[in-house]
Amino acid sequence: MAPEPISESAGPAERRLVGVALNPAAPVDVLLRLLADGPPAVRMALARDRVLPGPVVDAIVAHPDGSTRGSFAENPYADPEQRARLVDDPEYRVRGRLAGEPRTDDVCMPRPLPDPTVVRIIETYESDLLWELNRLVSPGLRRAMPTHSSSKVRIMGVNASSWGSLTPEAREALSADPDPDVRDAVAASRHSYERLRDPAAVREALPGHPCHAHTHLLMYGALAPDVVAAALPRHAWLIALNAGLPPETVALLAAHPDPKVRTRVAARPDLGPAERGALAVDPEPAVRLAVSVHPALTEAERAAIDYEVGQDTSYGHSPVYDPESLPGPEDIRPLALSAHPLLRRRAARLPNLPADLVAILADDPDLGVRVLLGQNHPDAPAALLLRCFLEYTGCDRWHLTGHGNFPRTGLARFAGDGDPAVRRLALLDPGMAGDVADRLTRDPDPQVRADAARHPRLPRDRIAALLDDQELARWAAANPALPVATMYALTAAAEQAQS
Known part of the structure; x- marks a missing residue:
């Protein structure tokens, strides 16, 4: 993860220190010196944006500066047990940052705090610090x-x-x-x-103007016929999401003139056979597509519907926070073997998809199926992950590279690709030739230049030259090939400048 953007007025010296703070090869004593005497931006990057050795964690937890401790509270790379050490921090702002979600980047997803820590937060924190906590509570707790x-x-x-x-x-x-x-x-x-669940109470409480309460009641409340009739002209799209509607209201909404309403109704599990049949031949393509995945349909009935599945721009990572919410094998298999791409996409998102189905969907003709499988399955094969990255350009593309099976050897062959993201991919290859890494430090794309500046095969003379570059100094200083003696020298020079 990159640190927060450094002020344009910051000179190479501060930029170099940020890089040293992020350097995975930096000795512990260098990190401790930066933590004790570094500028705020350096301490923030060190505390928040990297994996840290135990002695540095100890020093951060005991650090006198609340901003530094607060930065560590948001560190997604730190073990949750390490972050939990801040649970009784004396400063309100540190406790608030711990009770919120940690930061994320393209490959690192937040992990919840340990259950005892969450309980401690609930028992001792100010109520206004608990509003984000629900997203950090484990399913078991x-x-x-x-x-x-x-x-x-x-x-x-x-x-x-x-x-x-x-x-x-x-x-x-x-x-x-x-x-x-x-x-x-x-x-x-x-x-x-x-x-x-009381229609009379819902009628009485329903505001006469659009607002959060009005929306909530129409979507989740028990609606009397007169309430439905009054709301239909303007709010049919909300009522269509209400799970407690009687069959006659569902039938009425299925024939609504607005195709957006019919599209929503098409997804209702309580849709009757007559309504399903009518929506299957609806003149609106979005409606036909929505009803084509209805759980009551057979594969033959789906095949009879004239639907078209587009290639969405985004097939992202969908983390599962509660494994008990996942469907069982008996429900997954029909989805994975369906002729309908949208149903196969549902199966591809599931991290408990059986191995034989992973093998089948890894070669699926639908891009969405392949990418969702790569984004979400822990055993997605290496060839699939690379293929997905090369073919997919939407949301969470770089997340694919964080998968444990993503290949790295041989990626240097993409160093001349026309897509900057693919050239950046080449820099994941630990065996890239030094002269290629050197060339990519001059790439037109700033992210490629930054990645090239911290590639361990970059020649040392180029690393040394980039330490004086206003843009790339911090990335060169973060290069694990930077001589340790240089790290000590940069730290000492900064300490002398401050004294």
Whole structure:
């Protein structure tokens, strides 16, 4: 990950120190000196943007500067157990950065904090620091929240949306909880849940103007016929997402004049046979495509629909945070073997796709299937990953290179490619010739130049020359081939300049 952009006024000296801070070959004592005496931008890059050895982590956790500790709280490369050491930090801003999601880059995805740390945050942090915490809670802790030994955790685990999924036993226990604050939270959640399922209460609460509450009630509330009739002219697209509609309303929406409404209705699992048949011959291509993947259709019925699957611009990484939410093999196989590309794409996203199906989908004729498989499956083969990178130019393209199976040997052959991203790919090859890396430091693309400046096969005289380059000084200083003696000299020179 690159550090934050350095001010244009920063000179080569500060840029070089940022590079040394990010250099994977920098000795621990150099890193500790930078941490103790480096400028703020250097300390931030060191604390936030790289894997750190244990002694440096110890020094950051004990560092007197809250901004430095806060930068480490956002470090996605650090083990979550290391970041968790900041849970009782005395500064509000550090605790706030720990309670939020860590930063991400093209290949590094955030990992949740340990469950005991999350519990500690819930129990001790100010309430305004908890609004982002839901995204960091592990699936196991989330399921355990309503019955957790901590009353504050139980309160956080009970809300109107979760109340309906609780077992009768759990509801009864929470309603009789010994903590009055938990009982109050339970009463409020139960009240909201029950009102959302009461058509009269929804009618009474429905605002007369568009707003968040208006949208929420139309999408999730129990709607009386008169409420539906009044909202249909302007808000049919919202009502179409409401899972509790009676069949007659679903049929009415399936014949709606707006194709966007019909497209939404086509995805409803409760769509009747008559509506499915009508939408299968809808004049709008998007509607026919939407209904063609309906779970009630057979493969023969899908094949009879005149649909067309386009090549989307984005096939990104879709991390699965709860493995228990994944479908089982009996549900995955029909998707993977379907003639419909969209269903095969659904299967390709699943990290638990069986090995025999991985082999089949790795050679799928659909680009989306191949790329989604490469982006999301832990056993995606090397040949597929490289093919995906070369053929796909959309969102999360570089994420493919972070896969453990992505090939590196032989990539230097792409150094002359017309696509800057593919030339950058060539710089992942550890065996690239030094003269090629040298040439790429003069590439027209700035990211290619930066990657070339830190390639370990770059000749040392070129590395030395780039240390005085305003643009590439930090990347040259981050090159693991930079002599350790030079790292010491750069650090000492900066310390002398400050004294």
